[in-house]
Amino acid sequence: MPRLEEWEIKKYWKIFQGLAPRDNKLTAEKVTPVLKNSRLKDDQLAQVWQAADIDADGQLDFEEFCITMRLIFDLVNGDIQSVPDQLPSWLVPSSKAHLIQANRAVASGQNSAVELASDDDEDTLSDDFDWYISPTDRATYEAIYNSSSDTYGRVKFEALRGLYDTLKRVPNLDISSAWNLVNPKSFETIDKDQVLVLLHMLNQRENGKRMPRTVPASLRATFSKEVPNYDLSQPQASPRTATEPSANDKKSFGTNYLTKIGQSQQPSRGTDFSTTEGTDWEEVRLRRELADLEKLLEKAQQVSAGPTTTSDSSLVKHEFDQLLKYKSEALATAKQLPNSDKNIADVRNDVNLIASQVKMLEEFLGEKEKELNGLRNQLGAV
Missing domain, CATH: 1.10.287 (Helix Hairpins)
Structure with a gap:
């Protein structure tokens, strides 16, 4: 079974958006007409749904919809003869790998987590994804953005292909998932703010953090060009303190890519005052x-x-x-x-x-x- 290609994911995204998802999910009622068009047997369609609905909530988010569509196409094209008992590791979204492990543990009656059969033998992902972007990371992201943006300050998905190729622990599905999260309107290009968040998500995933399924409300409103929610009753993110990478850390995100395109630079070790300039008030003052x-x-x-x-x-x-x-x-x-x-x-x-x-x-x-x-x-x- 060949792996998911980028063009496939884009095609599934258009179909997904065309079905008018609510809260980024599709009900069985909306998906059924698409499934029926495959002319597969009802028992096969039921097996596909059961395999794809990983969180068993009776709905399909985009990642689960990709699984559904790929299984159906493989069945129709004869690439597979039946729905596999276990999804191949490359088809399992990293955000749901822990659910697969838990389901298998329950099914086998074991208390310990059952490891996925992984061709890549990737490490277990952690759930402590951090949306905070340190000044050091921001400088790296901005260097990548500056080298990839067009004359209008916009960036296409393929403009970052060289960066994607340097990521050893980020599957294509997670790259596309991150792109779709920062680009909810499905535009061909994204702006600087969206690029910085995209790169941060890829950085976190490369360092063993599970890819989030959604973005914070403030970012979602920004990416959708909507009015941010200023409800003070909503929980706010606690302030973070910037930390310098230790000597035992892996090579910084994007270093190989920046070196490859000739944009590598060693920032000075002087006092960094940029940590106090990340608020809207700072923008107002500068304006x-x-x-x-x-x-x-x-x-x-x-x-x-x-x-x-x-x-x-x-x-x-x-x-x-x-x-x-x-x-x-x-x-x-x-x-x-x-x-x-x-x-x-x-x-x-x-x-x-x-x-x-x-x-x-x-x-x-x-x-x-x-x-x-x-x-x-x-x-x-x-």
């Missing part, structure tokens, strides 16, 4: 600072045109000074001439007028110089 800087930039651009205005004002002042000098000389000459009272009066009026204009221009120039100095001080403070 406000950005707006203030934009205002200062606008003023600076206005100031850049200031020297021309100041230069023009200085030129006009110089011309008035020259005119004042000329009129003063004319007045002195007129005083030496006889019978020139009328001319002297005219010249005196002209001189007084020019003097007042020069004074006004000097005051205007002084105000502009003060404004310019003030703007320079503000830019220096930034």
